[in-house]
Amino acid sequence: xxxxxxxxxxxxxxxxxxxxxxxxxxxxxxxxxxxxxxxxxxxxxxxxxxxxxxxxxxxxxxxxxxxxxxxxxxxxxxxxxxxxxxxxxxxxxxxxxxxxxxxxxxxxxxxxxxxxxxxxxxxxxxxxxxxxxxxxxxxxxxxxxxxxxxxxxxxxxxxxxxxxxxxxxxxxxxxxxxxxxxxxxxxxxxxxxxxxxxxx
Numbered sequence: 347x348x349x350x351x352x353x354x355x356x357x358x359x360x361x362x363x364x365x366x367x368x369x370x371x372x373x374x375x376x377x378x379x380x381x382x383x384x385x386x387x388x389x390x391x392x393x394x395x396x397x398x399x400x401x402x403x404x405x406x407x408x409x410x411x412x413x414x415x416x417x418x419x420x421x422x423x424x425x426x427x428x429x430x431x432x433x434x435x436x437x438x439x440x441x442x443x444x445x446x447x448x449x450x451x452x453x454x455x456x457x458x459x460x461x462x463x464x465x466x467x468x469x470x471x472x473x474x475x476x477x478x479x480x481x482x483x484x485x486x487x488x489x490x491x492x493x494x495x496x497x498x499x500x501x502x503x504x505x506x507x508x509x510x511x512x513x514x515x516x517x518x519x520x521x522x523x524x525x526x527x528x529x530x531x532x533x534x535x536x537x538x539x540x541x542x543x544x545x546x
Contacts (some may be wrong), residue, residue: 459538476512483517
């Protein structure tokens with residue numbers, strides 16, 4: 347589906363980080379905060395705007411705003427609050443999709459606790475959707491990673507996400523319709539969950 351440059355990016359950052367011990371996204375990470383990694387990747391994507399979906403930790407919005415301001419990216423930042431964030435990732439995803447501009451042709455979905463996404467894979471995901479895929483995701487060593495780029499045709503289904511599954515069920519249903527982009531960078535699997543990083 348031709349996107350005409352009308353791609354957006356969103357970062358799901360509404361969780362409580364309970365297994366981590368709370369305040370996960372604001373914890374120290376490589377001289378900054380954990381969420382800085384996701385912000386850097388999302389703003390590097392070929393996207394018009396970056397929406398940060400907040401929820402359990404109200405300080406995440408301020409951290410995102412400060413990061414964008416320090417890099418002259420305030421005009422591209424959009425802050426969205428998921429009021430029902432306690433339900434799980436599905437609530438953040440619903441809020442993200444509902445907030446997208448009406449002419450959005452697709453949306454990258456990043457996770458706030460994945461700070462090492464390689465920038466090089468992002469244009470390849472966009473190219474796959476531009477070529478007609480309804481969604482595209484990176485693959486490292488046979489394992490699907492993040493972020494996922496969804497075409498507009500899937501927005502309605504994503505807007506019905508529930509619980510803590512996020513987009514998992516939508517992706518499972520796509521089967522061969524999901525374009526998989528090979529990468530040699532394990533950052534597409536790397537997240538921080540319990541106070542120390544591990545690979546998804």
